[in-house]
Amino acid sequence: xxxxxxxxxxxxxxxxxxxxxxxxxxxxxxxxxxxxxxxxxxxxxxxxxxxxxxxxxxxxxxxxxxxxxxxxxxxxxxxxxxxxxxxxxxxxxxxxxxxxxxxxxxxxxxxxxxxxxxxxxxxxxxxxxxxxxxxxxxxxxxxxxxxxxxxxxxxxxxxxxxxxxxxxxxxxxxxxxxxxxxxxxxxxxxxxxxxxxxxxxxxx
Numbered sequence: 301x302x303x304x305x306x307x308x309x310x311x312x313x314x315x316x317x318x319x320x321x322x323x324x325x326x327x328x329x330x331x332x333x334x335x336x337x338x339x340x341x342x343x344x345x346x347x348x349x350x351x352x353x354x355x356x357x358x359x360x361x362x363x364x365x366x367x368x369x370x371x372x373x374x375x376x377x378x379x380x381x382x383x384x385x386x387x388x389x390x391x392x393x394x395x396x397x398x399x400x401x402x403x404x405x406x407x408x409x410x411x412x413x414x415x416x417x418x419x420x421x422x423x424x425x426x427x428x429x430x431x432x433x434x435x436x437x438x439x440x441x442x443x444x445x446x447x448x449x450x451x452x453x454x455x456x457x458x459x460x461x462x463x464x465x466x467x468x469x470x471x472x473x474x475x476x477x478x479x480x481x482x483x484x485x486x487x488x489x490x491x492x493x494x495x496x497x498x499x500x501x502x503x504x
């Protein structure tokens with residue numbers, strides 16, 4: 301996705317359109333539709349939303365929510381602005397599934413990646429995936445918690461953000477394979493990707 305954006309010079313073109321008056325507002329919907337189709341064709345998930353920001357931190361494209369267009373990353377809640385600043389420095393970043401009141405549609409996972417042109421970073425792509433779309437890949441008796449035991453994904457949405465007692469991990473603590481909880485024995489496995497750690501919990 302990042303390569304498609306870079307190869308088509310979309311950061312430069314969309315920034316230019318935003319600086320124009322009536323002409324820009326006429327051509328932006330055409331560019332938006334074309335970019336949306338490209339992003340959707342390259343993704344295995346349906347994005348809840350997708351934002352493209354230039355290096356100044358200005359939102360120059362939104363897949364769905366036009367309220368965010370032309371806003372600056374620093375006007376976002378702190379957690380979302382962190383996404384921009386990490387990716388701007390060249391480091392992809394992930395925000396675990398949470399409620400984001402600024403976005404409609406319930407809990408989401410956000411991630412950001414730098415958009416590179418050669419060795420130069422020219423923008424940041426921030427995307428969101430709805431929690432139910434990710435949870436659909438889980439087994440019926442499985443859920444995902446973070447290292448503090450808070451449920452981040454579950455086939456039962458009522459479980460989200462509840463605390464699973466006995467599943468918090470201290471830093472550096474090895475993950476046991478089986479744990480006894482109030483709900484009985486569970487099998488544990490983990491996934492770590494960049495700054496995100498998930499613990500998969502499956503009832504025996």
